[in-house]
Amino acid sequence: MVQGGVSARPGEKSMGFLDVGDEKFKVPIAIIHGVSAGKTLGLIGGTHGTEFASIEAVTRIIGALEPAEMSGTVLAIPVLNRPQFEARQQYTSPVDGLNLNGVFPGDPKGTLTKRIAHVAFEEVASRCDALVDCHGGDIDEDIRGFVVAAEGQDAAVNAEALVLASCFPCGLTHVFPAGGGASLSAQSIYGIPTIMPEAGTPCPVRKDAIDFHYEGIMNVLHHMGIVPGKPKYWNHSVSRRRLRVLSTGDGTWHPSVPLDDEVKAGDGIGIVKDLFGKTIQVAVAPEEGIVSMARCFYSVKKGETLVVVSAFD
Numbered sequence: 001m002v003q004g005g006v007s008a009r010p011g012e013k014s015m016g017f018l019d020v021g022d023e024k025f026k027v028p029i030a031i032i033h034g035v036s037a038g039k040t041l042g043l044i045g046g047t048h049g050t051e052f053a054s055i056e057a058v059t060r061i062i063g064a065l066e067p068a069e070m071s072g073t074v075l076a077i078p079v080l081n082r083p084q085f086e087a088r089q090q091y092t093s094p095v096d097g098l099n100l101n102g103v104f105p106g107d108p109k110g111t112l113t114k115r116i117a118h119v120a121f122e123e124v125a126s127r128c129d130a131l132v133d134c135h136g137g138d139i140d141e142d143i144r145g146f147v148v149a150a151e152g153q154d155a156a157v158n159a160e161a162l163v164l165a166s167c168f169p170c171g172l173t174h175v176f177p178a179g180g181g182a183s184l185s186a187q188s189i190y191g192i193p194t195i196m197p198e199a200g201t202p203c204p205v206r207k208d209a210i211d212f213h214y215e216g217i218m219n220v221l222h223h224m225g226i227v228p229g230k231p232k233y234w235n236h237s238v239s240r241r242r243l244r245v246l247s248t249g250d251g252t253w254h255p256s257v258p259l260d261d262e263v264k265a266g267d268g269i270g271i272v273k274d275l276f277g278k279t280i281q282v283a284v285a286p287e288e289g290i291v292s293m294a295r296c297f298y299s300v301k302k303g304e305t306l307v308v309v310s311a312f313d
């Protein structure tokens with residue numbers, strides 16, 4: 001199997017780089033080619049280059065996989081968005097200001113972020129039977145663990161994406177459209193089930209977040225028959241609505257509800273204070289749901305996200 005000049009024969013594990021037209025930001029890729037034939041999993045970490053637990057988990061998977069025990073292939077990119085990784089800039093690239101997870105399938109003639117997206121889809125997503133694009137909380141966010149599953153036109157592929165999501169050790173799957181420039185677009189473009197597991201915060205890179213990704217990916221590999229072993233599946237509640245609670249002023253954030261807590265409409269979830277310590281906002285849950293993402297920064301500006309409540313119909 002050859003990807004952008006990197007090749008691995010059956011029974012081999014190879015590492016190399018994919019060209020994106022900028023030597024500084026070439027994309028690392030590992031090809032782990034099992035001795036027996038089987039399915040191919042595409043695995044990406046660091047589409048948002050500051051969501052570090054995803055990068056650490058994919059790196060550990062690359063190290064752990066033994067081609068001699070595998071049936072099929074894993075195409076793994078440990079960190080896709082190196083400009084963002086190196087600049088430690090939230091959401092967008094310092095090179096062209098674009099959010100990589102908004103420009104898939106990319107453009108080989110576009111700016112750097114679009115070229116990176118193009119290479120990831122051309123060299124990995126287009127050659128896979130399923131795609132797992134690992135994410136987490138960005139600079140000011142924290143996530144305990146949930147999965148986003150793509151939903152496109154094909155009911156059978158949608159159902160398989162939900163099964164892949166249930167391979168991750170948590171209780172929540174969000175369903176997002178298979179489009180909008182997200183990596184989830186792979187599901188509608190290539191007809192492959194596509195998910196985005198989400199866990200962690202950039203600092204510190206917690207063990208529980210790395211383990212969430214690692215365990216889930218290994219379960220997906222068991223489920224697909226690429227790595228021998230019995231897969232484990234979790235029961236997930238499915239949410240189609242993420243409700244952002246925004247700060248109404250500038251100041252400091254004082255959360256009162258931990259991640260993954262259940263809240264009812266009107267429950268207090270934290271307070272925003274001004275720089276003299278006076279309460280300027282009592283933030284409340286807009287509906288019943290689960291606190292699936294929380295602000296982890298003390299400072300806050302008007303309009304920034306305090307928490308995300310995942311709501312159920």
Ligand SMILES: [Zn+2]
Binds near residue numbers: 047048101135136
């Ligand atoms: Zn992300």
